[in-house]
Amino acid sequence: xxxxxxxxxxxxxxxxxxxxxxxxxxxxxxxxxxxxxxxxxxxxxxxxxxxxxxxxxxxxxxxxxxxxxxxxxxxxxxxxxxxxxxxxxxxxxxxxxxxxxxxxxxxxxxxxxxxxxxxxxxxxxxxxxxxxxxxxxxxxxxxxxxxxxxxxxxxxxxxxxxxxxxxxxxxxxxxxxxxxxxxxxxxxxxxxxxxxxxxxxxxxxxxxxxxxxxxxxxxxxxxxxxxxxxxxxxxxxxxxxxxxxxxxxxxxxxxxxxxxxxxxxxxxxxxxxxxxxxxxxxxxxxxxxxxxxxxxxxxxxxxxxxxxxxxxxxxxxxxxxxxxxxxxxxxxxxxxxxxxxxxxxxxxxxxxxxxxxxxxxxxxxxxxxxxxxxxxxxxxxxxxxxxxxxxxxxxxxxxxxxxxxxxxxxxxxxxxxxxxx
Amino acid sequence: xxxxxxxxxxxxxxxxxxxxxxxxxxxxxxxxxxxxxxxxxxxxxxxxxxxxxxxxxxxxxxxxxxxxxxxxxxxxxxxxxxxxxxxxxxxxxxxxxxxxxxxxxxxxxxxxxxxxxxxxxxxxxxxxxxxxxxxxxxxxxxxxxxxxxxxxxxxxxxxxxxxxxxxxxxxxxxxxxxxxxxxxxxxxxxxxxxxxxxxxxxxxxxxxxxxxxxxxxxxxxxxxxxxxxxxxxxxxxxxxxxxxxxxxxxxxxxxxxxxxxxxxxxxxxxxxxxxx
Amino acid sequence: xxxxxxxxxxxxxxxxxxxxxxxxxxxxxxxxxxxxxxxxxxxxxxxxxxxxxxxxxxxxxxxxxxxxxxxxxxxxxxxxxxxxxxxxxxxxxxxxxxxxxxxxxxxxxxxxxxxxxxxxxxxxxxxxxxxxxxxxxxxxxxxxxxxxxxxxxxxxxxxxxxxxxxxxxxxxxxxxxxxxxxxxxxxxxxxxxxxxxxxxxxxxxxxxxxxxxxxxxxxxxxxxxxxxxxxxxxxxxxxxxxxxxxxxxxxxxxxxxxxxxxxxxxxxxxxxxxxxxxxxxxxx
Numbered sequence: 001x002x003x004x005x006x007x008x009x010x011x012x013x014x015x016x017x018x019x020x021x022x023x024x025x026x027x028x029x030x031x032x033x034x035x036x037x038x039x040x041x042x043x044x045x046x047x048x049x050x051x052x053x054x055x056x057x058x059x060x061x062x063x064x065x066x067x068x069x070x071x072x073x074x075x076x077x078x079x080x081x082x083x084x085x086x087x088x089x090x091x092x093x094x095x096x097x098x099x100x101x102x103x104x105x106x107x108x109x110x111x112x113x114x115x116x117x118x119x120x121x122x123x124x125x126x127x128x129x130x131x132x133x134x135x136x137x138x139x140x141x142x143x144x145x146x147x148x149x150x151x152x153x154x155x156x157x158x159x160x161x162x163x164x165x166x167x168x169x170x171x172x173x174x175x176x177x178x179x180x181x182x183x184x185x186x187x188x189x190x191x192x193x194x195x196x197x198x199x200x201x202x203x204x205x206x207x208x209x210x211x212x213x214x215x216x217x218x219x220x221x222x223x224x225x226x227x228x229x230x231x232x233x234x235x236x237x238x239x240x241x242x243x244x245x246x247x248x249x250x251x252x253x254x255x256x257x258x259x260x261x262x263x264x265x266x267x268x269x270x271x272x273x274x275x276x277x278x279x280x281x282x283x284x285x286x287x288x289x290x291x292x293x294x295x296x297x298x299x300x301x302x303x304x305x306x307x308x309x310x311x312x313x314x315x316x317x318x319x320x321x322x323x324x325x326x327x328x329x330x331x332x333x334x335x336x337x338x339x340x341x342x343x344x345x346x347x348x349x350x351x352x353x354x355x356x357x358x359x360x361x362x363x364x365x366x367x368x369x370x371x372x373x374x375x376x377x378x379x380x381x382x383x384x385x386x387x388x389x390x391x392x393x394x395x396x397x398x399x400x401x402x403x404x405x406x407x408x409x410x411x412x413x414x415x416x417x418x419x420x421x
Numbered sequence: 422x423x424x425x426x427x428x429x430x431x432x433x434x435x436x437x438x439x440x441x442x443x444x445x446x447x448x449x450x451x452x453x454x455x456x457x458x459x460x461x462x463x464x465x466x467x468x469x470x471x472x473x474x475x476x477x478x479x480x481x482x483x484x485x486x487x488x489x490x491x492x493x494x495x496x497x498x499x500x501x502x503x504x505x506x507x508x509x510x511x512x513x514x515x516x517x518x519x520x521x522x523x524x525x526x527x528x529x530x531x532x533x534x535x536x537x538x539x540x541x542x543x544x545x546x547x548x549x550x551x552x553x554x555x556x557x558x559x560x561x562x563x564x565x566x567x568x569x570x571x572x573x574x575x576x577x578x579x580x581x582x583x584x585x586x587x588x589x590x591x592x593x594x595x596x597x598x599x600x601x602x603x604x605x606x607x608x609x610x611x612x613x614x615x616x617x618x619x620x621x622x623x624x625x626x627x628x629x630x631x632x633x634x635x636x637x638x639x640x641x642x643x644x645x646x647x648x649x650x651x652x653x654x655x656x657x658x659x660x661x662x663x664x665x666x667x668x669x670x671x672x673x674x675x676x677x678x679x680x681x682x683x684x685x686x687x688x689x690x691x692x693x694x695x696x697x
Numbered sequence: 698x699x700x701x702x703x704x705x706x707x708x709x710x711x712x713x714x715x716x717x718x719x720x721x722x723x724x725x726x727x728x729x730x731x732x733x734x735x736x737x738x739x740x741x742x743x744x745x746x747x748x749x750x751x752x753x754x755x756x757x758x759x760x761x762x763x764x765x766x767x768x769x770x771x772x773x774x775x776x777x778x779x780x781x782x783x784x785x786x787x788x789x790x791x792x793x794x795x796x797x798x799x800x801x802x803x804x805x806x807x808x809x810x811x812x813x814x815x816x817x818x819x820x821x822x823x824x825x826x827x828x829x830x831x832x833x834x835x836x837x838x839x840x841x842x843x844x845x846x847x848x849x850x851x852x853x854x855x856x857x858x859x860x861x862x863x864x865x866x867x868x869x870x871x872x873x874x875x876x877x878x879x880x881x882x883x884x885x886x887x888x889x890x891x892x893x894x895x896x897x898x899x900x901x902x903x904x905x906x907x908x909x910x911x912x913x914x915x916x917x918x919x920x921x922x923x924x925x926x927x928x929x930x931x932x933x934x935x936x937x938x939x940x941x942x943x944x945x946x947x948x949x950x951x952x953x954x955x956x957x958x959x960x961x962x963x964x965x966x967x968x969x970x971x972x973x974x975x976x977x978x979x980x981x
Contacts, residue, residue, distance in 0.1 A: 514714035570717025675804035
């Protein structure tokens with residue numbers, strides 16, 4: 001008992017020391033993000049070298065809880081966050097509630113560093129820019145060379161003009177499965193709108209939201225139901241696995257259990273860690289008669305309007321987004337393409353090295369981000385929309401009828417989106 | 422009840438323990454094997470499903486080098502203080518509710534009960550506002566406070582105190598003890614097992630706490646283990662090897678504590694000698 | 698000892714706990730209650746949020762699911778906990794260790810437990826592998842609207858049963874041997890010993906476990922959030938999951954607050970009933 005009191009007192013003393021240990025003469029910025037420390041470290045290091053009187057502290061919060069953290073802290077006028085990493089689809093909601101500082105005064109500089117219009121759209125809302133764009137994303141078709149060889153299938157071409165149609169891909173997947181692969185094809189982020197939007201857009205079914213502010217749902221139209229049914233059939237026919245969560249799909253590919261996986265470029269470093277896995281990349285398929293579409297959008301860095309260190313915060317935000325040095329460091333340990341045009345060149349150099357082994361990845365990435373990228377709908381109701389749709393996709397994947405499910409989603413969305421004022 | 426174990430009973434106990442333990446065994450072997458092999462052998466069942474061919478300490482080492490070490494220490498500290506302070510105030514409250522006959526006693530008791538009916542996550546945001554106004558963000562106090570007034574622990578101890586015979590209390594008065602003396606010298610010593618159960622409640626509450634520490638203390642030096650483990654699920658890659666290694670640590674520590682408590686427990690029961 | 702003195706003394710004993718409970722539970726709950734009466738975008742008080750949720754098929758479904766869940770899982774868990782407590786109430790090597798193992802799942806972070814069971818219950822997971830080895834057809838578990846809720850019950854029970862067992866065990870070990878010896882002399886067999894000595898003596902711990910377990914089960918949501926998001930087809934949308942989604946995902950804190958008030962009221966009623974039930978015939 002005495003020992004425990006002793007420990008408690010000692011720790012209390014330690015606590016008081018820690019509380020009082022503020023840095024003198026240095027500005028400290030608090031940066032809230034959902035990234036791992038290892039990803040953020042290189043850019044913080046680079047920044048602190050360039051601006052020795054500013055220190056950046058990274059507060060990492062798991063992705064699923066970032067929203068909760070932002071809502072409870074910035075919403076209540078918290079000054080303890082200076083910079084926040086904003087997921088681009090959430091920017092309209094955050095911006096309309098006043099959580100993000102308007103950046104229109106820096107528009108010229110931003111447009112110069114990031115010429116891609118889609119990337120600019122991702123950080124805008126209602127005519128203004130609310131975040132400095134950092135990264136973007138796209139999707140690739142990965143295939144297991146060994147499984148395809150075993151089935152006698154020709155490797156898909158890496159040339160975007162010779163892109164596979166979905167029908168062609170499913171045929172190959174079936175063949176691979178008949179030749180012994182456990183599964184034919186899977187999506188990396190199953191049941192997620194981010195991943196599946198490209199299917200509906202490719203078919204011409206639209207993003208599922210229309211009207212003023214994109215707050216009117218349109219998810220049970222005939223093309224939507226058709227694609228929904230197509231998605232459900234993948235699992236009904238046993239071509240793709242049920243019950244595997246998005247966190248575990250990579251494992252299927254790594255363990256040689258699935259022949260094709262549609263996933264993002266971040267998977268490359270994971271797949272490369274396995275010498276037994278012989279894989280290559282191709283552009284993602286599209287629906288015949290429709291157009292090729294790839295998902296896009298990623299994280300951007302925004303400033304808390306209540307922050308008391310806005311100038312210092314700007315310096316950091318602009319370092320990691322507008323300054324090619326910082327932008328390149330931001331993707332040093334993070335396998336995503338930066339949107340900064342200069343930094344992209346550096347990124348591309350690095351990615352070129354992969355070509356011999358897995359195909360012209362960087363060429364595909366460049367092509368897709370410039371030609372086929374369609375962002376998620378810019379609306380305040382995005383999270384509500386995504387939550388309802390993800391559930392609907394999950395139900396369809398588990399065997400529910402596509403029409404009934406999408407009708408139900410339509411009703412839910414009508415009610416929930418009407419709550420947004 | 423017959424206390425001497427028959428062989429059948431023994432076997433049943435071991436079987437029950439094994440059934441509960443199996444998933445934890447999977448966590449343990451997953452922590453100690455290369456991360457990419459974790460999902461390879463889940464089906465069909467083979468020897469490798471239960472016993473890895475390749476053992477490695479990479480995950481454990483990778484964990485220890487990071488900030489996880491600090492997170493475990495934070496969790497231990499916060500839980501320990503919660504248990505100590507919590508036991509004190511909850512047992513005092515339970516004593517008053519069970520033993521002292523005062524007006525509005527039942528009303529106060531129901532208030533205690535209502536308090537643990539309220540889902541913590543539903544009040545986390547308003548509570549956060551209150552704590553922030555008290556400037557308790559990123560402090561140990563902020564982490565500990567919500568855990569010490571535990572209505573469930575008060576309830577448990579009150580039930581137990583109700584069962585201690587009035588005669589003992591009356592004898593205490595006769596001997597000249599005041600209320601506090603009766604509490605300290607009669608009720609508490611008899612309450613070994615109940616106090617340990619209450620300690621368990623307080624401990625589990627803090628050890629499992631996730632949303633609250635996330636909101637009130639996100640700064641790296643205050644992270645607790647439950648939050649730190651979520652770090653290993655990145656948006657794009659989930660390192661199950663690290664997750665399970667962290668889970669191993671997060672469970673071994675309570676396991677050690679619980680094993681020690683088991684000893685205290687049996688010793689307490691023996692010394693308090695049951696009632697009457 | 699006068700009434701006032703007793704009140705004063707009680708006050709001193711109760712002050713820290715009551716202060717904590719008030720400041721850290723009841724006051725924020727009051728704020729949540731107030732929030733629930735403010736419709737989004739409005740300034741004044743109204744019952745709009747309640748109207749919204751009671752006309753919301755999602756919420757009504759979650760009420761139904763939670764009810765079904767509670768009615769099944771509480772007797773199940775308490776029954777198993779009681780059986781286990783009776784089983785491990787013995788002396789011997791490794792028995793203490795076994796008790797620890799059975800209790801251990803409650804100390805694992807719920808996210809990890811959910812992931813582990815999520816993998817085990819996968820269509821190609823370990824449980825199906827075992828079933829197939831025993832010649833049984835593989836089951837759909839979390840991917841089927843008919844089996845998902847039971848799967849959640851399984852997971853939550855694995856996590857919690859050891860915890861409840863511990864409290865019942867404490868109660869068991871508190872029972873004076875003399876009582877057993879008395880009835881044994883009268884010729885009682887094992888079952889009669891259980892019925893006439895054990896159960897009555899366990900009334901207080903069982904009340905505690907019944908109330909606490911019921912409350913805990915009404916508040917379950919972590920496995921749901923991580924594994925099913927309320928699906929498939931809403932079959933696992935327990936009410937707390939609905940609240941969490943509304944509060945933290947969709948950012949509709951007003952309807953989350955209204956749902957919380959409904960939940961707390963419901964649980965309060967159930968718990969009050971349980972108290973009445975268990976205290977009938979309490980006087981000894």
